[in-house]
Amino acid sequence: MGRPTRARYAAGQGLSPVPDLLDWPSPTASWGVAIDPSWRTAVHLGVDSFVSAVFDPSAGRLIGPAERMEHLLEEIALADEVGLYSFGIGEHHRSEYYDSAPPVILAAAAARTARIRLGSAVAVLSAADPVRVFQQFATLDLISKGRIDLVVGRGSFTEAFPLFGLSLADYDSLFEEKLDLLLRIRESEHVTWSGRHRPPLTGQGVYPRPVQNPLPIWVGVGGTPESFVRAGLLGLPLMVAIIGGEPRQFAPLVDLYRRAGAQAGHAPEQLQVGLHVFGFVAESAQAAADTIYPGWHEMFTKVSRERGFAAPSRAQFDATSGPDGAFFLGDPDTVAEKLVRVSGQLGGVDRISLQMTNPRLAHADLLRGIELLGREVAPRVAGS
């Protein structure tokens, strides 16, 4: 199989896993997509956060929203310091998350950092006005001097729909139409456009214009095949949220994206793929599991209840944290190995962001996890 062993990674930093990755039998190779290794020499690692309310088990108290925001900014500053590639902020409109206004949080982060890329994870475009979204992210791009990625999606939760007076029956058309308008605004300062879900534009200018031209706009997708095809046809980079199941099951969908992109004439380097996954790193696999399980159980119990699923068990936690599961949990070697393996299973990806949100994770533990990800894991998955 050519699969890298833990022993090989244990040899230390600077080892490039990329040749191994490309030696693997790629699930996409037999489906007619030629993989050009020259543009897939590194997996960039990042962190995503939903800025959840946290009950700090070490302090025995709930961290209030202002303190939580201060902690978040320290986390982002540390991610920048340890050389991580990106930090993303989600968007939710619920009492247990403090991320209803991601561009505002990202601006504070931009002022506190120097190199790290900052982005949404994801901005719920369906419920927003693309003019405002572009204005906010272009402003962010100015503040950060070109470090912004705007990742747009339909969102995993649905609470934005009633809050902004939208119907779930328009779930698809809202996103499609608003993405179309967003791309038009990116393309041209003055826009003429009309659609069903937003008043028309008749040549108005949208300001400011960003530093990056074009401002990177990624499409955030879950498991809907049509979403992968749409992103490919548009030639937009793809951010795949993998929050359950086995990551390798996404290979056919990622392939679908690449084939759609190739058929539409987009160059392979334009068809970047990123993954958004749950994960956490600690000194040992046992410490990682013990630190994460209480919050994982709380979070997934809540979501399962809302969505009518069975409550999660410790056995499920162990399975999802295992070699083929969707949770990237463990010591640096284990996580690095899994990241490289999953990237290979999906034909080589450009970025992976670990979502470390956990309502029972102490600030110090999260900082340590970020530090390990940056100092120990990232060098092992980065190309030379």
Add this chain to the structure above:
Amino acid sequence: MGRPTRARYAAGQGLSPVPDLLDWPSPTASWGVAIDPSWRTAVHLGVDSFVSAVFDPSAGRLIGPAERMEHLLEEIALADEVGLYSFGIGEHHRSEYYDSAPPVILAAAAARTARIRLGSAVAVLSAADPVRVFQQFATLDLISKGRIDLVVGRGSFTEAFPLFGLSLADYDSLFEEKLDLLLRIRESEHVTWSGRHRPPLTGQGVYPRPVQNPLPIWVGVGGTPESFVRAGLLGLPLMVAIIGGEPRQFAPLVDLYRRAGAQAGHAPEQLQVGLHVFGFVAESAQAAADTIYPGWHEMFTKVSRERGFAAPSRAQFDATSGPDGAFFLGDPDTVAEKLVRVSGQLGGVDRISLQMTNPRLAHADLLRGIELLGREVAPRVAGS
């Protein structure tokens, strides 16, 4: 008259002008409003900016938007450092201003500052969704640990209306309705509301909640009497934009606000008044005028052309910069004296923010102006 002379101010810092101020014949005193001196012992000074594009005369080139944003953040950091009370960011949707997304800019400013209050100047509420506005400013309040003032208004320019598909025929009802919703959201986490200009809310929660409870919401007004009355009846603090004419002419309107507030049963300390005026401070009156005039002329020529007014002249500039004009320009003594006098003419105000936006003002000159405002002018207008 008890009017402070320049000679008295020239004696230096620490001189409290407040007793003089209260000795003046107040234009409001004869109209039945009792002024309680105990809650009006200081005029807090701030700076407002529209983040205009700048052609730097010393460098002979246009400052690009990313560099301009960096300069702005340096200006705000300096305002914080020299002890100014507040910094406000406008909202425009035009090519020559970079402030279409004020909460994003303010968040970066919050991360760069420690004490200064930050706010909008003004947020164009008529064209926005109050849910989003509250979410953004509550997030800002968390990031800044309670240093936010949300000043909402209808805006002086009208370009937001076509951009967001709104009709100027709804100019009044849009603002009134959205202000009503904004106040409901501030009052209660869960909101039930319906209106003409925004989909209804049926008990949805709006998050996050701010540090300050209540989040300060000011009403920004121009010269419309109804706006003064509305703010007074609601018991909301009032920010008066004085961009032309003579400030003392606003006395009857400010009095109208106070009378409306008193009649509605609001305590005097709740009925704060702030002024937003154009201004600039330099070492000498001559230097201030020479530095400011080219940009003033450019800015007002453009606005006059758009609004069908005659082009401005140097004589108008000199008049507006004089003792009774709306432009607070000059050396520290002159500006301090004028600020105190105008405050007195309006019955004593709580805050005055100098809008220093000028498309021909070099960054170094603007920094110097902020420093003089904070170190020289502010101590002369502050109560002991």
